[in-house]
Amino acid sequence: MTMIDITTSFCGIELPNPFILASGPPTSDGRKIIKAFENGWGGAIVKTLKPDHLEVVDVGPRFAVLKSKKGEIIGFQNIELVSTRSLDVWLEEIKEIKKYYPAHVLIGSIMADVKKGSWQDMAYKVQKAGVDAIELNFSCPHGMPEKGVGAAIGQNADLTEEITRWVKEAVDVPVIVKLTPNVTDITEIAKAALKGGADAISAINTVQCLIGIDLDTLEPLPSVDGYSTFGGYSGIAIKPIGLRAVAQIAKTVSVPILATGGVSKWEDAVEYLLVGACVVQVCTQVMLEGYGIIRSFIDGLKRFLMDKDMQSVRELIGLSLGKLKSHSELxxxxxxxxxxxxxxxxxxxxxxxxxxxxxxxxxxxxxxxxxxxxxxxxxxxxxxxxxxxxxxxxxxxxxxx
Ligand SMILES: Cc1cc2nc3c(=O)[nH]c(=O)nc-3n(C[C@H](O)[C@H](O)[C@H](O)COP(=O)(O)O)c2cc1C
Structure with a gap:
């Protein structure tokens, strides 16, 4: 098993295994990121940072779940916003993490108001703190679009291209654009990001949803003092949407893809690799089970490669793409x-x-x-x-x- 190579890379950045933490609660401060690294995660994308002048206040409760008839959580809704912590605190933590874990990959997720100076300032500061790459959050589907950012950017090809270009002008590290599935054709937005100079694509952020209504109170969920709002759907239930999106992007453009959406076990990650991802991000399942799940991911992946007589995880990338055809060709x-x-x-x-x-x-x-x-x-x-x-x-x- 030890001879099996599960290292991967994107944009010249090497990872010990293809699993990294997606931006979200498991990466919402430096202490958590270090705990994740200690558990075997080779990389993490910090909870999205924003300029201090962009006001963000979280509500509670901000999570609700969908269970199968057997009681397993299969879908997860959140109406959480981006990081509420100050930028300076974050920049210090990024510096510290990179000082003690230089070989681990740390990606700075950022969001700003739609002004060139705001995006460039955020990107420059985060790069200076020492991140290996920057991910642009053009894809949060709740709360932030009301302020004209998040998915409001990723649903507009021109804005996607323009803001990506602004950030590319300001930094030297690779720039990843994180896409929203809440669009008619995700490949159009991926193409716009590449026109703006994106080095890689992350897909998908959460799927806009309304997870349910409480039949006792008739209040939509999660009920915040009697009211709710449309949220972002994640977890097991969205994997088919993520797989479709990643496969469509991989078939349309040639760019490293960091897949995310509904990865709850190693098999899900293998599926994403097979449709063209080179890195797989996980958020919700870590929220439900903790950082330790990485060990079963690594063991499962190694065993799978051994059973398939493969030496390296890189052999898997894109292997199933050629088997996706139009319906009339079936x-x-x-x-x-x-x-x-x-x-x-x-x-x-x-x-x-x-x-x-x-x-x-x-x-x-x-x-x-x-x-x-x-x-x-x-x-x-x-x-x-x-x-x-x-x-x-x-x-x-x-x-x-
Ligand atoms: C509670 C919660 C908070 C999140 N916050 C962020 C965020 O700040 N920035 C971001 O880019 N994505 C955020 N996401 C989206 C995740 O990074 C990920 O793209 C999505 O949840 C799908 O992956 P999963 O099914 O493994 O959770 C968040 C997701 C959840 C569940």
Whole structure:
């Protein structure tokens, strides 16, 4: 296992493994970042810094969750703003962290009001404090857009290009632009960032959402003294949106991508690498489980590479991209379901669903139990997904539709 190389890099910056902390509560002060480094995280993006004149006040509660029927947190809403701490305090902490952890990667996330001087001043100061790269937060979907910043910038291609250019003029370290998924076409914004000179792209920030309504009080969640506001959705539920966005960006532009969105286990990170990311950021799962999850991420990734006979994590990057095509290019040969009798408990759920909303191909045979009438089956796979016992698989044999 020790021979497996899980180091990665972007813009000439080397990382001991592809996992870094995304900007958020786990990086909201220097003490937390150091704790993360001690646990094995190779890099961290600080909670977004802003100029002191941009007033930011957090409300409470500012989190709400969506649980699966089994009680697992699968979605997370926050209405937290950027860092409320003063810039000077942050600059001192960045200097200290880099002094004691020079080999660890520290990225300064910044946001400013839409003035050239504000962005350039923030970027210059953060660079001077010693960060390895700067991430531009053009993507926070709540609170900050009301002040004309955050996602208000990342939803506007011209502003994205212009502000990226301002920052590029002011600093020498690599500039990463963090994109919002709350746009019609994320590749247009990625292209604008690159036109402005961005060296890398982070995607995605949270997805704008309303996580729920309390049915006792009829108040939207999280309820802040009876009222709420649309927030940012993160955690497991947003991984499909993040994967789609990263894959679209990777297919459109050639630039290092730092993926973020719904990474809760090493497998999620591998998926992001396969669609073109070279670094994977994590926020919500660390909030739910603590910094120690990095160890299972590293072990899982190494074991996966070994099982696949790969020597380096870099071999994974973008491997699945070529398998994403337009719908009209997909094959018309379909797999068909088959029932593994030894797992089937004859609950008849597949048959009920098949008859109510599917093609009605599942039948009950008095002697042999459930069977599939292939003359009616169009291979949609619904029966396999609803089976509680995983007794239905899609066969390797293919049939022409
Ligand atoms: C409570 C909370 C606060 C966040 N604050 C920031 C922030 O200050 N700056 C930023 O760029 N992203 C922020 N994010 C977004 C995360 O960095 C990340 O892009 C997003 O949550 C998706 O990743 P995840 O599913 O691993 O959490 C925040 C997310 C959460 C949940």
């Amino acid at each position: 094959s018309l040969k379909s797999k068909k379901p088959y029932i593994r009798k030894q797992l089937c408990k004859s609950c008849l759920k597949c048959m009920k669903i098949s008859h109510e909303v599917g093609c009605g191909a599942i039948k009950l045979n008095e002697l042999d139990g459930l069977e599939i009438d292939y003359s009616h089956c169009d291979g949609c796979s619904l029966c396999a997904h609803v089976c509680p016992y995983e007794a239905i698989s899609m066969s390797e044999a293919v049939y022409s539709l």
